[in-house]
Amino acid sequence: MRFLAQKSTLRQTKSDAVAVFVLQNKRHFETQIQNLTKTLRLPIANIVKLERFAGKEGELVQLYTERKLAAPRLIIVGLGELEKLTLERMRCAAAAAAKKAEQLKAKSIAFNLPQIPSDGFRESVEDVAQAIVEGSVLSLYKFDKYLTEKKKKEGKLSYVSVFHPHRLVFQQIKSGVGMGRAVCEAVYHARDLENAPSNEIYPESLAAAARDAAAKYGFQTIVWDKKRIEREGFGGLLGVSSGSARPPVFIIMEYHGREDKVPPLVLIGKGITFDAGGISIKPSAGMAEMKMDMSGAAAVIGTMEVAARLKLPVNLVGLVPATENMPSGSALKPGDIVRHYGGKTSEVVDTDAEGRLILADALAYAAKYKPAAVVDLATLTGACVVALGHHATGMMGNDEELMGKLKRAGEKTYERVWQLPLFEEYEKQIKSDVADVKNLGGKWAGAITAALFLKKFVKDCKWVHLDIAGPAILDEDLPYTPKGGSGVGVRLVVELLRVWGALNGWQRHRKRMSSSSAEAGYLSEPWGRWKSETTEPVQCRGVRLSSSPPVP
Ligand code: BES
Ligand code: ZN
Numbered sequence: 001m002r003f004l005a006q007k008s009t010l011r012q013t014k015s016d017a018v019a020v021f022v023l024q025n026k027r028h029f030e031t032q033i034q035n036l037t038k039t040l041r042l043p044i045a046n047i048v049k050l051e052r053f054a055g056k057e058g059e060l061v062q063l064y065t066e067r068k069l070a071a072p073r074l075i076i077v078g079l080g081e082l083e084k085l086t087l088e089r090m091r092c093a094a095a096a097a098a099k100k101a102e103q104l105k106a107k108s109i110a111f112n113l114p115q116i117p118s119d120g121f122r123e124s125v126e127d128v129a130q131a132i133v134e135g136s137v138l139s140l141y142k143f144d145k146y147l148t149e150k151k152k153k154e155g156k157l158s159y160v161s162v163f164h165p166h167r168l169v170f171q172q173i174k175s176g177v178g179m180g181r182a183v184c185e186a187v188y189h190a191r192d193l194e195n196a197p198s199n200e201i202y203p204e205s206l207a208a209a210a211r212d213a214a215a216k217y218g219f220q221t222i223v224w225d226k227k228r229i230e231r232e233g234f235g236g237l238l239g240v241s242s243g244s245a246r247p248p249v250f251i252i253m254e255y256h257g258r259e260d261k262v263p264p265l266v267l268i269g270k271g272i273t274f275d276a277g278g279i280s281i282k283p284s285a286g287m288a289e290m291k292m293d294m295s296g297a298a299a300v301i302g303t304m305e306v307a308a309r310l311k312l313p314v315n316l317v318g319l320v321p322a323t324e325n326m327p328s329g330s331a332l333k334p335g336d337i338v339r340h341y342g343g344k345t346s347e348v349v350d351t352d353a354e355g356r357l358i359l360a361d362a363l364a365y366a367a368k369y370k371p372a373a374v375v376d377l378a379t380l381t382g383a384c385v386v387a388l389g390h391h392a393t394g395m396m397g398n399d400e401e402l403m404g405k406l407k408r409a410g411e412k413t414y415e416r417v418w419q420l421p422l423f424e425e426y427e428k429q430i431k432s433d434v435a436d437v438k439n440l441g442g443k444w445a446g447a448i449t450a451a452l453f454l455k456k457f458v459k460d461c462k463w464v465h466l467d468i469a470g471p472a473i474l475d476e477d478l479p480y481t482p483k484g485g486s487g488v489g490v491r492l493v494v495e496l497l498r499v500w501g502a503l504n505g506w507q508r509h510r511k512r513m514s515s516s517s518a519e520a521g522y523l524s525e526p527w528g529r530w531k532s533e534t535t536e537p538v539q540c541r542g543v544r545l546s547s548s549p550p551v552p
């Protein structure tokens with residue numbers, strides 16, 4: 001996909017299709033249709049009437065412009081009522097237009113920045129442009145690399161742009177499109193990793209993907225092999241991997257967005273590249289989707305990519321314990337006891353509750369960084385899908401303020417999170433007679449008992465657990481998320497990082513960036529240990545975090 005900002009009028013904009021947004025409110029609707037009629041000198045009002053188009057959310061009308069515009073096709077998209085307008089509606093409307101344009105065999109689509117009265121809608125031009133890019137591009141995602149027949153090449157839309165003739169507005173659009181591009185490419189990558197079958201994405205190839213991303217976008221990686229994992233005493237990861245022919249890996253990613261010794265935010269992603277359940281084997285129906293049990297890992301890799309590309313002013317560590325969970329003669333068995341990094345033990349009652357076993361090692365290891373906070377993302381429990389379905393991530397943690405930030409980030413990105421309680425009464429469900437904790441909490445409150453298991457491995461630090469099992473793996477299409485792996489978590493955590501960066505010294509960071517004195521490897525162990533593997537950061541469009549004026 002190519003991403004562009006164009007400084008042009010509706011008439012001048014070059015594209016296979018142009019899309020114009022209109023509001024449903026009568027007064028706005030009529031003026032907008034009149035303006036279009038004037039610009040095009042075509043009987044738009046008649047066409048609109050004929051098609052009974054009223055600007056409602058999701059409605060579309062399409063016409064050929066007969067050389068009245070540089071673009072041959074025009075798509076008018078309804079935004080619904082001004083009072084109900086949100087960035088999410090904008091994403092959905094852009095998605096509908098993009099899909100329509102692709103159906104019409106357009107190779108490119110250009111979106112007119114919507115004309116919205118500033119009294120009713122207070123989002124910035126940057127955010128609106130970003131939302132348009134996200135909605136359109138994310139809706140066009142296809143996992144078609146294994147289709148060898150013509151379907152693959154047929155009618156793909158491959159250019160998306162947002163345009164406005166005014167220079168200052170154009171500058172903001174440019175910035176929003178740059179942000180949207182970084183986010184969409186990371187979400188595409190996360191979706192590709194999720195959807196890839198487990199014979200393509202297994203622990204070592206997942207590590208290779210992280211390494212490639214690091215080299216491309218400018219962060220650092222180190223990958224521990226099985227020997228190192230043994231030396232470090234990651235008993236959970238080793239135990240889960242013991243039934244698999246493929247060796248486990250532990251992936252460490254670092255991005256230094258600040259030159260000072262600011263404690264990093266640590267992201268941890270569950271990297272089960274295939275979850276057969278182990279000896280407590282899953283039923284075969286639906287097992288195939290467990291190739292996506294590394295969605296947490298995909299979200300962490302995607303987030304690292306965006307942070308590095310946009311040079312967000314944060315210090316970030318990404319940790320991914322990765323393994324398959326397979327049954328075999330050497331596999332972990334119910335009743336086994338494993339010793340995690342740091343020494344705590346857990347009793348394995350059910351080998352299918354493997355995510356918590358590998359995350360325990362990573363959570364305990366994260367303490368080494370003296371993190372400002374730890375956020376883990378995991379397709380952890382079916383119970384969370386039962387509770388929240390596919391439209392919300394289960395959120396649990398020990399810090400209300402951080403959870404509040406994630407909640408707001410969820411509302412803005414529409415990757416919504418919903419908090420579940422960690423009442424201490426639930427704890428007795430995971431008490432073991434033979435080890436410090438057991439990995440199964442019984443029938444009830446499975447998402448909560450899983451989180452309480454994780455909590456045992458968090459050392460005096462702010463921590464939030466995101467159970468993404470529902471929204472990560474979709475069984476039907478959503479407006480801009482085709483079924484399959486959704487890439488959930490990337491947009492949510494990037495938004496958290498934006499807020500985090502803005503609160504923690506964006507201004508100072510900008511000053512330093514402009515004097516270009518940034519240097520990697522400045523922090524103490526283990527944060528700065530892998531200086532030698534540093535790759536050159538890739539220059540990308542500058543993105544301003546300062547708030548821009550509302551959409552004119
Ligand atoms: N990876 C699964 C959870 C899952 C289920 C993710 C559905 C996405 C969709 C996890 O490892 C698992 O198997 N959990 C068990 C836990 C149980 C054995 C306590 C579950 O939820 O059934
Ligand atoms: Zn499992």
Ligand code: ZN
Nearest residue numbers: 272275293355
């Ligand atoms: Zn799993």
